[in-house]
Amino acid sequence: MAADVLTPQIYLLCGVLLFVLGLHALVVRRHLLLKILAVNVMGSGVFMVLLGVAAGGEGGVDPVPHALVITGIVVAVSATAVALVLMLRVKAATGLARLPRSGPED
Amino acid sequence: MIRRRFTSPLVLLMSLTLAGLLIVVVLDLPPQPGLAAPVADAMDRSGVRHPVTAVLLNFRGYDTFLELAVLMLAVLSIWSLGLRDPIPARPVQGPVLHGTLRHLIPVAVVTGGYLVWVGSSDSGGAFQGGAVLGAAGVMLMLSLPREMPMPSALVQRLGLSLGAFAFLAVGTAGLLTGHGFMGYPPAWAYHLILGIELAASVSIALTLVLLFLGGRSRRVRHGR
Numbered sequence: 001m002a003a004d005v006l007t008p009q010i011y012l013l014c015g016v017l018l019f020v021l022g023l024h025a026l027v028v029r030r031h032l033l034l035k036i037l038a039v040n041v042m043g044s045g046v047f048m049v050l051l052g053v054a055a056g057g058e059g060g061v062d063p064v065p066h067a068l069v070i071t072g073i074v075v076a077v078s079a080t081a082v083a084l085v086l087m088l089r090v091k092a093a094t095g096l097a098r099l100p101r102s103g104p105e106d
Numbered sequence: 107m108i109r110r111r112f113t114s115p116l117v118l119l120m121s122l123t124l125a126g127l128l129i130v131v132v133l134d135l136p137p138q139p140g141l142a143a144p145v146a147d148a149m150d151r152s153g154v155r156h157p158v159t160a161v162l163l164n165f166r167g168y169d170t171f172l173e174l175a176v177l178m179l180a181v182l183s184i185w186s187l188g189l190r191d192p193i194p195a196r197p198v199q200g201p202v203l204h205g206t207l208r209h210l211i212p213v214a215v216v217t218g219g220y221l222v223w224v225g226s227s228d229s230g231g232a233f234q235g236g237a238v239l240g241a242a243g244v245m246l247m248l249s250l251p252r253e254m255p256m257p258s259a260l261v262q263r264l265g266l267s268l269g270a271f272a273f274l275a276v277g278t279a280g281l282l283t284g285h286g287f288m289g290y291p292p293a294w295a296y297h298l299i300l301g302i303e304l305a306a307s308v309s310i311a312l313t314l315v316l317l318f319l320g321g322r323s324r325r326v327r328h329g330r
Contacts, residue, residue: 082184
């Protein structure tokens with residue numbers, strides 16, 4: 001009984017933690033590959049929250065968030081591929097796959 | 107340097123605050139009926155028996171069509187960024203890899219086809235099947251890094267746009283026959299959905315392989 005009530009909540013909690021973990025890494029890390037991975041972790045957190053919401057509704061599992069998540073996964077994969085290629089071009093142009101330490105105004 | 111020493115605890119503190127706020131919000135979500143009941147009511151007109159497939163290919167077909175367009179756009183933007191780098195791998199000596207692939211790729215093709223077909227009644231569909239086919243294609247590319255079996259530019263472009271064009275053609279036919287854009291006649295829905303899924307899975311598999319290569323090959327020219 002208690003497990004039935006708790007299960008969607010665990011997915012919601014883990015999704016939020018994944019999202020914040022990714023956001024923290026996105027701000028702190030400077031290597032572009034780590035930033036791309038961080039955005040992916042954030043996206044996984046969002047998907048997890050969506051699936052938790054879908055399971056928590058009344059009247060059974062909601063299929064519409066599941067369809068949203070599968071669409072989101074495909075879009076995330078293609079966006080990641082474009083980001084990785086852009087990262088390789090940045091590395092080819094500047095020699096480093098990271099953002100400059102200080103902006104032009106410093 | 108001094109700034110960095112202060113910023114990282116500050117970022118940590120802000121992240122933890124955000125996590126706390128978001129947890130309060132998601133745990134306090136009001137109970138909502140969701141869309142399960144409307145989807146269940148319309149299932150008999152959708153042509154398929156799995157609710158997620160019905161949402162993806164019928165009720166919200168527009169989203170899936172645009173998703174195929176996003177995949178196509180991703181490949182085009184990668185092609186516009188330049189030529190692909192050669193895969194930094196030497197051909198593997200010995201019969202093990204090629205013998206394994208000779209058995210594994212037919213299995214992957216059958217599995218991918220089954221996943222597309224089963225999507226109408228169970229978990230599966232064009233994206234799952236396309237992902238399995240794409241993985242088989244990537245393995246084939248990795249096993250032959252020197253003599254990569256690339257089809258001609260026209261075939262690549264046609265395969266890439268096959269799914270989106272099939273979806274658009276069926277959607278426009280629905281508009282002309284009075285079922286609305288992206289609408290199907292209910293009696294034909296199953297066959298149309300299966301056809302779209304087959305075309306889409308071919309496009310998705312090809313897209314994944316081309317995304318993996320990370321640049322246009324020498325056979326794809328710039329320009330028109």
